[in-house]
Amino acid sequence: MKVLFASSEIHPLIKTGGLADVAGALPVALRAKNIDVKLIMPAYSGILEKLPPVQSRRNLGNPFSVGDLILLETHLPDSDTPIYLVQCQSLFELEGGPYLDSHGNDFADNDIRFAAFSWVCAMITQYGHLIDWQPDILHLNDWQTGFAAAYLAAWRLEHPPVVTTVHNLRYNGSFPIEQFDRVRLPHDLLNLHGMEFYGRYSALKAGLVYADAITTVSPTYANEILTPTYGDGLDGTLKAVRHKLFGVLNGVDYNEWSPSIDPYIHTHYDLHSIDQKLYNKLALQRENGLPESPEAPVFGVVSRLTEQKGLDLIPDAIEPALEKGAMFILLGSGDKALEQQYLALQERYPDQVSIRIGYDEAYSHRLQAGIDMLLIPSRFEPCGLTQLYALKYGTLPIVRSTGGLADTVFEEGQHANGFVFQHASTEDLKSAIERSLIAFNDLEGWRIKQIQAMSQDHSWDRATATWINLYQSLLNA
Ligand code: ADP
Numbered sequence: 001m002k003v004l005f006a007s008s009e010i011h012p013l014i015k016t017g018g019l020a021d022v023a024g025a026l027p028v029a030l031r032a033k034n035i036d037v038k039l040i041m042p043a044y045s046g047i048l049e050k051l052p053p054v055q056s057r058r059n060l061g062n063p064f065s066v067g068d069l070i071l072l073e074t075h076l077p078d079s080d081t082p083i084y085l086v087q088c089q090s091l092f093e094l095e096g097g098p099y100l101d102s103h104g105n106d107f108a109d110n111d112i113r114f115a116a117f118s119w120v121c122a123m124i125t126q127y128g129h130l131i132d133w134q135p136d137i138l139h140l141n142d143w144q145t146g147f148a149a150a151y152l153a154a155w156r157l158e159h160p161p162v163v164t165t166v167h168n169l170r171y172n173g174s175f176p177i178e179q180f181d182r183v184r185l186p187h188d189l190l191n192l193h194g195m196e197f198y199g200r201y202s203a204l205k206a207g208l209v210y211a212d213a214i215t216t217v218s219p220t221y222a223n224e225i226l227t228p229t230y231g232d233g234l235d236g237t238l239k240a241v242r243h244k245l246f247g248v249l250n251g252v253d254y255n256e257w258s259p260s261i262d263p264y265i266h267t268h269y270d271l272h273s274i275d276q277k278l279y280n281k282l283a284l285q286r287e288n289g290l291p292e293s294p295e296a297p298v299f300g301v302v303s304r305l306t307e308q309k310g311l312d313l314i315p316d317a318i319e320p321a322l323e324k325g326a327m328f329i330l331l332g333s334g335d336k337a338l339e340q341q342y343l344a345l346q347e348r349y350p351d352q353v354s355i356r357i358g359y360d361e362a363y364s365h366r367l368q369a370g371i372d373m374l375l376i377p378s379r380f381e382p383c384g385l386t387q388l389y390a391l392k393y394g395t396l397p398i399v400r401s402t403g404g405l406a407d408t409v410f411e412e413g414q415h416a417n418g419f420v421f422q423h424a425s426t427e428d429l430k431s432a433i434e435r436s437l438i439a440f441n442d443l444e445g446w447r448i449k450q451i452q453a454m455s456q457d458h459s460w461d462r463a464t465a466t467w468i469n470l471y472q473s474l475l476n477a
Helices: 018-031 110-126 143-155 177-183 203-209 219-224 235-240 271-287 311-323 336-348 361-370 386-392 403-408 426-440 443-455 460-476
Strands: 002-006 036-042 056-059 070-075 082-087 137-141 162-166 174-176 200-202 213-216 245-247 298-305 327-334 353-357 373-376 396-400 419-421
Touching (some): 018 036, 110 177, 137 460, 143 203, 162 460, 213 219, 219 245, 271 361, 271 443, 298 311, 311 336, 311 426, 327 361, 361 386, 386 396, 386 403, 419 426, 426 443
Parallel strands (some): 036 082, 162 213, 298 373, 373 396, 396 419
Antiparallel strands (some): 056 070
């Protein structure tokens, strides 16, 4: 079975969030099960330098009048996983991140950028001779690839089944209708049952309505997005297509995220040597200029700083714990007001709070290994990967009961591995933090929870069986 897996970010090449982790790991796990998966992503600045030399190069012309689109092929570093890159200087060789310029603003031509990328994905399904390989399944991810489903619908040609995975419904890739002609799609797609979206048009909606199957990244989120609260204006659309909507929980790449082999952390440990985790805590405290204190409970956060993550609740909710001597260490970037709020907390508690604004992959590993509890008070969370990493590191997550957090973190019962609260309020979070402090003081009980956390298997290996079944069912349909 041949699968073309399209993503706008892939770890370790470029990453803004969980999508990159998934795109870097699921295809590799599927290939280990003999599924012939190839990746495709845009050739952003600096990407080719991170990859082995290009093996082939095809010019696909200039359909968007922005310069030629060139399709390059190579493979992931230290892996046999093939990857195609869509090269176009004016669209992708820019200063900044994949979606935002260096000032943090959306690129003004994000519609054309990702339409062009998606157009190439759609072309490959039709013209396999371009690359001597034609996929049986086209697997799209998020709005940046949704245009591909629209091109296939517009061309009205036979094409392989399309799967769209929603990693975050909030980012719907919507643009002004007046700009629609820029993406070279016919106007008959602009209707309520097509791409039209509240007076705009949405690339994600195209990915939903024109796909043969839709998946999202946890069973709970798959249910939540059918409601107005979580549906972000697409709940009606999703309800109409719920027969083809599935929740498939993300996995973890344990080659990257295991405290027994993690090259970034101070001291390796596993289920049988949890005591050694302490050396990572001391090293983290040292690294941050905090007093080395084995007894102080250390709370942490690794996150994009956005409204979604509920991080505005933490400064007030954590204060009673800080008053009792706890520590708090954060790594994140995003919302400027939130950044300021956290820096102010650091100023008030300089010996207990350490805030690092920025993005730092290696430090995120050291943080996960060194803290005792990871705070994730998300207002919504499609799957969430940081709680899965925390579990593996014997770091107990404190989460709001939503999406993938609700599917993976439990406070009660034999699977208890963390702390769970219901409402996105300071009070609820404060009370969960209090419960965690009480539990932390019961060393034996804490160890049992850590063992439970560390023994849970969220490997991709488990998820691949579900994926293969889904692909197979589409081919048999
Ligand atoms: P989302 O995709 O909504 O950002 P996830 O929990 O699914 O949330 O994935 C976030 C990923 O990004 C994790 O791998 C996490 O470790 C990483 N991450 C988030 N913020 C940072 C940061 N500031 N520095 C390093 N890694 C980060």
